[in-house]
Amino acid sequence: MSVPPAAFLAAGTILFVIGLVxxxxxxxxxxxxxxxxxxxxxxxxxxxxxxxxxxDPSSHVIVFFVIAIAAAEAAVGLAVFVALFRSRQTIxxxxxxxxxx
Amino acid sequence: xxxxxxxFAFAAGLAIAFALAMVVEKTPVRSVLSLVVTFFGITVxxxxxxxxxxxxxxxxxYAGAILVLFLFVIMLLNLNEEAREKDSRPVQRVLGLVSxxxxxxxxxxxxxxxxxxxxxxxxLPGRIPALDEIPLxxxxxxxDYLFAFEAVAVLLLAAAVGALILSRRRMD
Numbered sequence: 001m002s003v004p005p006a007a008f009l010a011a012g013t014i015l016f017v018i019g020l021v022x023x024x025x026x027x028x029x030x031x032x033x034x035x036x037x038x039x040x041x042x043x044x045x046x047x048x049x050x051x052x053x054x055x056d057p058s059s060h061v062i063v064f065f066v067i068a069i070a071a072a073e074a075a076v077g078l079a080v081f082v083a084l085f086r087s088r089q090t091i092x093x094x095x096x097x098x099x100x101x
Numbered sequence: 102x103x104x105x106x107x108x109f110a111f112a113a114g115l116a117i118a119f120a121l122a123m124v125v126e127k128t129p130v131r132s133v134l135s136l137v138v139t140f141f142g143i144t145v146x147x148x149x150x151x152x153x154x155x156x157x158x159x160x161x162x163y164a165g166a167i168l169v170l171f172l173f174v175i176m177l178l179n180l181n182e183e184a185r186e187k188d189s190r191p192v193q194r195v196l197g198l199v200s201x202x203x204x205x206x207x208x209x210x211x212x213x214x215x216x217x218x219x220x221x222x223x224x225l226p227g228r229i230p231a232l233d234e235i236p237l238x239x240x241x242x243x244x245d246y247l248f249a250f251e252a253v254a255v256l257l258l259a260a261a262v263g264a265l266i267l268s269r270r271r272m273d
Contacts, residue, residue, distance in 0.1 A: 017205030072260035
């Protein structure tokens with residue numbers, strides 16, 4: 001591996017921060033969800049890098065679980081958005097304020 | 102040697118550039134398509150980390166299934182006009198950006214400082230031979246992580262049922 005592991009760590013961290021910025025700044029619930037998916041994949045990349053650094057194949061199993069749980073989360077989350085859109089005609093998080101006050 | 106570095110720079114640059122495009126982009130459909138390109142980059146990085154099976158899973162499950170699900174929901178909800186509204190809360194946006202960037206700088210600094218590998222990088226090739234990955238992961242899944250594996254199976258079933266119940270129409 002001629003590329004230093006720190007480069008992979010930096011790439012993963014930068015992707016995570018970009019996802020975090022998106023999750024904080026976007027107001028469309030679907031875009032927030034997309035940013036969270038990006039954050040999960042950045043974490044997967046970090047897991048793979050650390051596993052490679054330690055020579056530990058367990059990291060691949062953990063990434064496998066993260067992907068499976070992300071699939072479950074996407075299914076439930078998108079169903080929530082569909083239900084929300086049916087009752088409120090919007091999924092902008094600023095306008096879904098029933099539980100806010 | 103240099104080719105590997107070039108490949109890394111290309112893949113990481115692609116992933117980061119399109120991740121930025123995803124955040125900047127206002128239209129949800131374009132955000133999803135940018136994220137697909139980001140996943141291409143992440144897939145290449147995963148292959149470089151000797152994880153071709155995980156790379157294939159990311160491509161098939163994420164880009165192939167989850168993001169297509171996103172596209173379906175976007176088309177179902179017809180979101181294109183809604184995403185173009187003006188920003189309502191500038192203070193929140195500035196605060197969010199500042200705190201996210203501060204946390205990001207902190208994380209990056211910590212990650213790079215803690216990035217000393219416990220084994221020498223030169224000893225790395227061959228520790229997880231690429232072609233041995235699938236039997237290795239399979240053996241771990243069905244021995245050490247068997248309970249977690251079964252729990253995830255139940256979770257997926259519960260999520261599927263929950264999604265069906267959440268998204269059905271009210272039959273009054």
